[in-house]
Amino acid sequence: MVPKAPTICSIVVESKPSAVVEICKQIMAKLEANRFGKDDIFAVHLTLEEAFLNAVKHGNKMDPTKKVAVEYSVDSEKVEIAITDEGSGFEPDAIADPRFGEKLFEPGGRGLLLMNSYMDVVEYNQRGNRVRMVRYREKPDFTKSRSGMKT
Amino acid sequence: MAAIKPMISVEYVGNATVVRFTDEKILEEKDIKILQDSIMPIIESASGGINLILDFGNVQYLSSAVLGLLIRVSKRIYENDGRLRLCSINPKIYEIFKITRLTKTFDIYKDIESAAEDLS
Numbered sequence: 317m318v319p320k321a322p323t324i325c326s327i328v329v330e331s332k333p334s335a336v337v338e339i340c341k342q343i344m345a346k347l348e349a350n351r352f353g354k355d356d357i358f359a360v361h362l363t364l365e366e367a368f369l370n371a372v373k374h375g376n377k378m379d380p381t382k383k384v385a386v387e388y389s390v391d392s393e394k395v396e397i398a399i400t401d402e403g404s405g406f407e408p409d410a411i412a413d414p415r416f417g418e419k420l421f422e423p424g425g426r427g428l429l430l431m432n433s434y435m436d437v438v439e440y441n442q443r444g445n446r447v448r449m450v451r452y453r454e455k456p457d458f459t460k461s462r463s464g465m466k467t
Numbered sequence: 468m469a470a471i472k473p474m475i476s477v478e479y480v481g482n483a484t485v486v487r488f489t490d491e492k493i494l495e496e497k498d499i500k501i502l503q504d505s506i507m508p509i510i511e512s513a514s515g516g517i518n519l520i521l522d523f524g525n526v527q528y529l530s531s532a533v534l535g536l537l538i539r540v541s542k543r544i545y546e547n548d549g550r551l552r553l554c555s556i557n558p559k560i561y562e563i564f565k566i567t568r569l570t571k572t573f574d575i576y577k578d579i580e581s582a583a584e585d586l587s
Contacts, residue, residue, distance in 0.1 A: 334497075358528070361528055362563075365530045369496075421538060421542075422538065423538045423539055424535050426534055426535075427530075427531045429566065429567060430563065
């Protein structure tokens with residue numbers, strides 16, 4: 317049975333890459349309980365890994381004394397995840413596009429691109445140490461409300 | 468077929484060395500380090516340039532860190548006058564290559580046979 321009320325969870329974990337495994341397990345279970353499809357599960361799995369690793373590596377700089385906070389909610393319409401680290405933050409617009417020029421041949425720098433590609437909303441707080449991501453199961457069709465066209 | 472480390476297996480098809488990722492998920496940094504430590508010696512130990520095929524047939528999930536590993540492997544191979552081909556990438560993983568435009572960088576084949584044929 318699909319739960320009607322959103323499930324909201326908040327967890328604070330150690331700042332180490334392996335800590336994402338348990339969080340991932342929890343969120344994937346919620347997605348399955350809410351009957352999200354394989355594409356959604358793949359997308360959320362990927363972006364959760366990328367965002368969490370960014371928090372541990374680039375935010376908390378692999379400092380084991382720091383923590384990562386993860387809040388998530390899943391309902392039948394969407395999944396929402398927010399990840400906060402204890403770092404000084406970053407400026408997302410300052411990150412070069414890894415798809416062009418010499419960047420294409422560099423080993424790193426593709427995590428944000430994948431997050432932006434697979435999630436419908438990716439936004440940061442002003443400090444740049446918290447990312448909030450949303451993926452909708454059924455994409456809202458904005459063209460309908462704008463033009464009144466029927467498809 | 469010889470198992471080198473838990474995460475890869477190695478076999479030989481024609482004049483190509485085929486490294487197959489055996490895990491369904493390749494995500495964690497430590498796993499990627501293990502893979503790198505397994506694959507680089509194979510490249511280094513080849514006399515002359517290696518013809519390497521990386522088989523993704525078992526892989527269902529990977530992270531951007533794996534793409535970084537592939538870039539490093541690719542550079543090492545070309546430094547040693549070798550050739551690299553990727554194969555058996557499922558559609559969801561292929562989408563990641565398309566998004567990142569790495570389809571422009573890597574030669575990707577449907578299966579081991581077609582990759583090996585290209586290298587023969």
